[in-house]
Amino acid sequence: MQLNPWGSESIKDYDKLTHEFGMQRMPDLGIDNHYFRRGIIFGHRDFDKFWKDFKAKKPVSILTGIMPSGPMHFGHKMVVDQCVFYQNQGIKTRVLVADVEARTTRGTTKEDAERYALEEYLPNWIALGLDPKKSVIYAQSNYGVPYYSFYSLLSGRTTLNEMQAVYGELSPGKIMSAMVQMGDILHPQLPDYDGPSRVLVPVGADQDPHIRLARDLAEKEHLVKPAATFHRFATGIGGSKMSSSKPNSYISLNDPIEVAVKKALNALTGGCNTAAEQKETGGKIEECVVYELYAYHFMPDDKELTEIYRKCTSGEMLCGECKRILREKVEKFMKAHAAKREKAKKQVEKMGVFR
Amino acid sequence: MQLNPWGSESIKDYDKLTHEFGMQRMPDLGIDNHYFRRGIIFGHRDFDKFWKDFKAKKPVSILTGIMPSGPMHFGHKMVVDQCVFYQNQGIKTRVLVADVEARTTRGTTKEDAERYALEEYLPNWIALGLDPKKSVIYAQSNYGVPYYSFYSLLSGRTTLNEMQAVYGELSPGKIMSAMVQMGDILHPQLPDYDGPSRVLVPVGADQDPHIRLARDLAEKEHLVKPAATFHRFATGIGGSKMSSSKPNSYISLNDPIEVAVKKALNALTGGCNTAAEQKETGGKIEECVVYELYAYHFMPDDKELTEIYRKCTSGEMLCGECKRILREKVEKFMKAHAAKREKAKKQVEKMGVFR
Numbered sequence: 001m002q003l004n005p006w007g008s009e010s011i012k013d014y015d016k017l018t019h020e021f022g023m024q025r026m027p028d029l030g031i032d033n034h035y036f037r038r039g040i041i042f043g044h045r046d047f048d049k050f051w052k053d054f055k056a057k058k059p060v061s062i063l064t065g066i067m068p069s070g071p072m073h074f075g076h077k078m079v080v081d082q083c084v085f086y087q088n089q090g091i092k093t094r095v096l097v098a099d100v101e102a103r104t105t106r107g108t109t110k111e112d113a114e115r116y117a118l119e120e121y122l123p124n125w126i127a128l129g130l131d132p133k134k135s136v137i138y139a140q141s142n143y144g145v146p147y148y149s150f151y152s153l154l155s156g157r158t159t160l161n162e163m164q165a166v167y168g169e170l171s172p173g174k175i176m177s178a179m180v181q182m183g184d185i186l187h188p189q190l191p192d193y194d195g196p197s198r199v200l201v202p203v204g205a206d207q208d209p210h211i212r213l214a215r216d217l218a219e220k221e222h223l224v225k226p227a228a229t230f231h232r233f234a235t236g237i238g239g240s241k242m243s244s245s246k247p248n249s250y251i252s253l254n255d256p257i258e259v260a261v262k263k264a265l266n267a268l269t270g271g272c273n274t275a276a277e278q279k280e281t282g283g284k285i286e287e288c289v290v291y292e293l294y295a296y297h298f299m300p301d302d303k304e305l306t307e308i309y310r311k312c313t314s315g316e317m318l319c320g321e322c323k324r325i326l327r328e329k330v331e332k333f334m335k336a337h338a339a340k341r342e343k344a345k346k347q348v349e350k351m352g353v354f355r
Numbered sequence: 356m357q358l359n360p361w362g363s364e365s366i367k368d369y370d371k372l373t374h375e376f377g378m379q380r381m382p383d384l385g386i387d388n389h390y391f392r393r394g395i396i397f398g399h400r401d402f403d404k405f406w407k408d409f410k411a412k413k414p415v416s417i418l419t420g421i422m423p424s425g426p427m428h429f430g431h432k433m434v435v436d437q438c439v440f441y442q443n444q445g446i447k448t449r450v451l452v453a454d455v456e457a458r459t460t461r462g463t464t465k466e467d468a469e470r471y472a473l474e475e476y477l478p479n480w481i482a483l484g485l486d487p488k489k490s491v492i493y494a495q496s497n498y499g500v501p502y503y504s505f506y507s508l509l510s511g512r513t514t515l516n517e518m519q520a521v522y523g524e525l526s527p528g529k530i531m532s533a534m535v536q537m538g539d540i541l542h543p544q545l546p547d548y549d550g551p552s553r554v555l556v557p558v559g560a561d562q563d564p565h566i567r568l569a570r571d572l573a574e575k576e577h578l579v580k581p582a583a584t585f586h587r588f589a590t591g592i593g594g595s596k597m598s599s600s601k602p603n604s605y606i607s608l609n610d611p612i613e614v615a616v617k618k619a620l621n622a623l624t625g626g627c628n629t630a631a632e633q634k635e636t637g638g639k640i641e642e643c644v645v646y647e648l649y650a651y652h653f654m655p656d657d658k659e660l661t662e663i664y665r666k667c668t669s670g671e672m673l674c675g676e677c678k679r680i681l682r683e684k685v686e687k688f689m690k691a692h693a694a695k696r697e698k699a700k701k702q703v704e705k706m707g708v709f710r
Contacts, residue, residue, distance in 0.1 A: 100504070104511030141504040148503035149455070149496040155531035156459030163527060172518060172530050176510035179531060 014042040014205070014232065021208055023230060024048075033085045034300050035078070035231060041202075045211060046227035050200045054091060059197040061092035061188050065181075068116035069102040072124050073250035074297055075204075075234035075242050082202040082229070084129035093135040094188065095125065097353060100140035100180050104173035110141075114354050119345070122353070124253045126344035127337050132351060139353050140180050146192040151183025157220050158213070166209045178213065185214040189223045198224050205230040234296065235289050239268035253341075257334045264293065264323075264330045270312070271319040282313040290319070290326050298329040369397040369560070369587065376563055378585060379403075388440045389655050390433070390586060396557075400566060401582035405555045409446060414552040416447035416543050420536070423471035424457040427479050428605035429652055430559075430589035430597050437557040437584070439484035448490040449543065450480065452708060455495035455535050459528035469709050474700070477708070479608045481699035482692050487706060494708050495535050501547040506538025512575050513568070521564045533568065540569040544578045553579050560585040589651065590644050594623035608696075612689045619648065619678075619685045625667070626674040637668040645674070645681050653684040 018025050023043040026036070029051055035041045054060045064079050087093045097117045102108035108116075117139070126132060155175070163170055167178060185201055188194045201211060211228040218225045236242040236249035243249050251263045270284030270291070285291050291308065299305045308325075311317035373380050378398040381391070384406055390396045409415045419434050442448045452472045457463035463471075472494070481487060510530070518525055522533060540556055543549045556566060566583040573580045591597035591604035598604050606618045625639030625646070640646050646663065654660045663680075666672035 100507045103508050107511070141508070142500055145497055145500070145503070148500070148507075152455045152503075152531055152535060153458050153496070156462070156528035158527050160526055171515055172513050172534065173511035175527050175530050176507055176534060179527065180507060 017205055017230075018043045021212075023205075023208065026229065033082075034295075034302070035082055035085075037302060038295055038305075039232075040078070040296060041082070041229045041231045043205065043230040044228060045215065046198075046225060047200065047229050050198045050227040053198045054089070059194055060200065061094060061194060061197060062086045062200045062202065063094040063096070063185060063188065064202060065096045065098045065101075065184060066117060066121045066125070067098050067102055068113040068121060069106050069108040070116070070244035071247070071250070071252040071254065072121050073234075073242070073244075073252045074293070075250060076121075077124075077128060077253065078204075078231055078234065078296060079202055080125050080128045080130065082231070086200070086202075087131060087134055088129070092194070093130070095130065095135055095137045096143075096184050097121075097137075097139040098181075098184075099354075101177040103141075104177050117353065118348055120254060122348045122351070123341045123344040124337075126347055127253075127340035132347060137351065137353055140184070142354050144192065146190055147183050147187045150187050150190060151179045154182050154186070154217055154221075155179045157217055162216070163213070166213050178210070181210050182214055182217055185210070185226050186218055186221065186223055189218075196224050198227055200227045200229065202229045202231070204233060206233075235268075235292055237263055237267050237289060239287070239289060251330075253337065255334070257331060257338070260334045261327055261330050264290075264326055267293065267326075269319045269322070275318055278318055279315040282315040283319065285309060285312050288312070290322060293326065294329070298326070298333060372560055372585075373398045376567075378560075378563065381584065388437075389650075389657070390437055390440075392657060393650055393660075394587075395433070395651060396437070396584045396586045398560065398585040399583060400570065401553070401580060402555065402584050405553045405582040408553045409444070414549055415555065416449060416549060416552060417441045417555045417557065418449040418451070418540060418543065419557060420451045420453045420456075420539060421472060421476045421480070422453050422457055423468040423476060424461050424463045425471070425599035426602070426605070426607040426609065427476050428589075428597070428599075428607050429648070430605065431476075432479075432483060432608065433559075433586055433589065433651060434557055435480050435483045435485065437586070441555070441557075442486060442489055443484070447549070448485070450485065450490055450492045451498075451539050452476075452492070452494040453536075453539075454709075456532040458496075459532045472708065473703055475609060477703045477706070478696045478699040479692075481702055482608075482695035487702060492706065492708055495539070497709050499547065501545055502538050502542045505542055505545060506534045509537050509541070509572055509576075510534045512572055517571070518568070521568050533565070536565050537569055537572055540565070540581050541573055541576065541578055544573075551579050553582055555582045555584065557584045557586070559588060561588075590623075590647055592618055592622050592644060594642070594644060606685075608692065610689070612686060612693070615689045616682055616685050619645075619681055622648065622681075624674045624677070630673055633673055634670040637670040638674065640664060640667050643667070645677060648681065649684075653681070653688060 017023065023045055026041050026044050027048065029048070050060055062083060064083055083093055083095065099113040099117065102113045103110065160170065163175065163178065167174065185199065188199050189196050203211065208230065211226065215225045234242055237251065238249060248263065251260050255263065267289040270286065270288035272278035272281060291312065294305055294308060312322065372378065378400055381396050381399050382403065384403070405415055417438060419438055438448055438450065454468040454472065457468045458465065515525065518530065518533065522529065540554065543554050544551050558566065563585065566581065570580040589597055592606065593604060603618065606615050610618065622644040625641065625643035627633035627636060646667065649660055649663060667677065
């Protein structure tokens, strides 16, 4: 059974999104993972076909990218959790470090890109459950020749108009970066890699342009159109957009425990002006970032989450008590995570992603 | 001493070209090669610096490309001869097969590009003197990872405006192809290859846009600006533009001997309407394609060429006699060349350029 942890209101934005861009709403496929059960993954393209292929033991794989620029926060964790879920189902997992993209479109230096990948991102990924032995981890700047050759050639299969329609304003760096991403998404189907097969790319809804171009190119190249799932945005701690340039808008996975806790306790809630009013009307849970943190990250058990929902919306529990629960959850998670990350760092050192 | 085999008139066009685009006129550096001695190489960018570096035993290299699409004709031979000259001076030579360019901008298939390179171009190059043991021969689609990484990243160092100013109308394929060429021209200076060093690219004047962009990017990347020489255009057999789509406008190096001879004998001359007139005024040698064929390809000896010039312009020799000489030269060249090419084909088979 699918849970809608926010009620029917908040999903309207996503309905609009799926409608406008022709994504499909995610149906209930009975997948036992909280991102699916709770509708956090709200939309998809051909995920049903991917899942069917997987269940029929046809060759499938998933692919996702790490942007080695800026801090790794809990918004990024959403993709990692999904990848780890697929990996644990036995699905082949590819994780690419988008260093060419970071360098061409964000001006990140080579040194910074490598440092972010090796010190910030990959240790966190492994701590979150990625098994490097079960996955292909590569840097865009340091991968196989068939891949490069392929993405260079793909550029001849699209036009500036098509790309502008998908991406808006272009530059040589953006065009190159898009073609490299097309190579990332489509290369698993080359004979040098897995051959024709369904590739799933789990992304945030803002990444759909890449998926659309990749699916167009797949059709032209007589490859299987890649599938995608789209998950809900992560709300910033203060209730507005999460932004890498505003450290108080996100909890970083590298934040010291006390900093992470402090940020969590500053999260916007759906509380009322007075305790009396809140006891009367209940909390506005669809506006509550604390509840989102529970739903996405800190309360994988549906019973526990449903109980929070009931207590909050009925006015039985006020924000103070709820935040005591949050503090405990965040502390526990961050402590365990930091220990795993320190162990993972040694693993990453030996991986040689960039050389 | 530099020879001007056409007199001062015909060089005016090239003066205009050098003036408009800021190339430099080639000075007399006393280089004993007919392309230099005869002013066929009329312009350059930093060739003087390249030659000085070479003479001072500093690390230098040359680089040129093969477009594996369409027939290989005597216009292409001009670049080969120059490369072989440098190679024989002991200068490191790189020859790239521009298969990514052919496929993205001309729609050449993978199979055709490989066939053109392996059957049409490389055997002719070797027959003309290229020594594969002394040179680096690579396909754009199948080369080292640092090269790919580098050209992908170079895209972030230019803008659509800059590229449009250099190339005119753009497409994703053209942009990719230009960036790949930037990688070709600049990668020898990467630490994984030769390191910072002067690279010379001998080209026809129409290739100057690539040279200009490469020099701009070299400056941004703190590399040595690549040098270039520009040679005169090859005139079509009939006197107008040589075109790969008009087989009668060129002599192919793969033409059967009798076809090559027939085409050569059809070449436009500078002859007058009547023999009497021509004996009086002499031939218009600057319009004569036969004379160009001598000057570029079939008469490396300056004394012999000067004698032809004297006899023609004085009216002492008419076109019929001159063409008997041409027939003999073409027959002799094509026969020897075909034998060398057949031997070269076996060498090429073993080279594994594409895998």
